[in-house]
Amino acid sequence: MPSERTAVVVEKRPLTPEVRHVVLRLDEPETFSFQSGQIVQFVLDPKTLRLFSLASAPAALPLIELCVDITPGGRGSQFIERLRLGDRVQFRGPFGVFTVPPAETRPLEFVATGAGIAPIRGMLRGLFEAGNRFERPVALTFGNRRASDILYHDEWLALNAREPAFRYHATLSQPDAGWTGLHGRVTDALPSRKDEFQNRVFFLCGSPQMVDDTRKVLEEIGIPERDIHFEKFF
Amino acid sequence: MRIEVKRDLCIGASSCVIVAPGVFELDSELKAIVKDPNGADAHTILEAARACPTLAIYLYDDDGKQIFPLPPAPTS
Incomplete structure (x- = not known):
């Protein structure tokens, strides 16, 4: 049986009507370490487990952050939606x-x-936060329907302005009037930059359809399969 | 192809069950098990293994050679 940890909800706010940002403070942070990008598993009841990605980095400990789309409406969504400040939650990972x-x-x-x-x-x-110590180019291609759907948009704009190595490519499939960024899905945005992609390593995350479509596009432009990492949100 | 679920790595995420329900199921401890190694084609089984967030599913060819997970990519 994996060891279970506990944390208290210290912040919860909507990022959009469908997405919640939740901040938890660990009860015993000295016993917890993680690598950015990892997941934790909440124990809703002994037979119901739900996975959520950590949206924060280790430097934020003893706080950890989640970013959860509650649209599916299932047990995990209901669990997140019912959380209130001060609630104590159990998780594994x-x-x-x-x-x-x-x-x-x-x-x-x-x-x-x-x-x-x-x-x-x-x-x-x-x-x-670690100073991008290899000084390598790092880019984010972020696809959404409308501008109001873009999560943490201001963070990405600020990072783009602050970090010379970072480039932010926001693309909208249903752009609002006045949108000056890219139009289309991420699969439309990537091929035009293929000349930048030699020796680049990819990390994809989204719906299974988005991940599979993007893998196909990347493979078509010659990215080796072993350089494409992904996580599907089922 | 031989399919092995590393039980110590499996966290019951169910990705494999979603991708290849004819091959995998969760047992009473919410760990993935192989119910029918012939329950899907090889491509689907490989996609199920790739979808596992902990890479708990190992695949071997008929000669016993590990075909998934792939060894780490060389870095330059």
Whole structure:
């Protein structure tokens, strides 16, 4: 039986009508360590477990952050929606291999849609809080329907302005009037930049359809399968 | 192809069950098990293994060679 940890809800706010940002403070942070991008598993009851990606980096401990789309409406969504400040929750972990390997020094391309940004936010925070020590190019291609759906948009704009190595490519499939960024899905945005992608390592997160479509596009433009890491949000 | 679920790595995420329900199921301890190794084609089984967030599913070819997870990519 994995050891169970506890934490208290210290912040909860809507990022959009469908997505919640939740901050938890660990009761025993000295016993917990993780790599940016990993997941934790909440114990809703002994037979019901739900996984959520950590949207924060280790530097934020004893706080950990979640970014959860409650649209599915299932047990996990209901669990998040019922959380109130001060509630104590039980979880297991960290788990998962969707992380930037410490030995990986090549340029990185992160590709997300919607709440698939959660683990990628953790990884980007981890990379730049550590000073992007390899000074490599790092880019985020983030696809959404409308501008109002873009999660943490201001963070990405600020990171883009502050970090010379970072480039932010926001693309909208249903752009609002006045949108000056990219139009279309992430699969439309990536091929035009294929000349940048030599020796680049990809991290994809979003719906199974988005991940599979993006893998196909990347493979068509010659990215080796072993350089495409992904996590599907089922 | 031989399919092995590393029980110590499995966290019951169910990704494999969603991708290849004919091959995998969760047991009473919420760990994935192989119920029918012939319950899907090889591509689907490989996709199920790839979808596992902890890479708990190992695949071997008929000669016993590990075909998934792939060894780490060389870095430059």
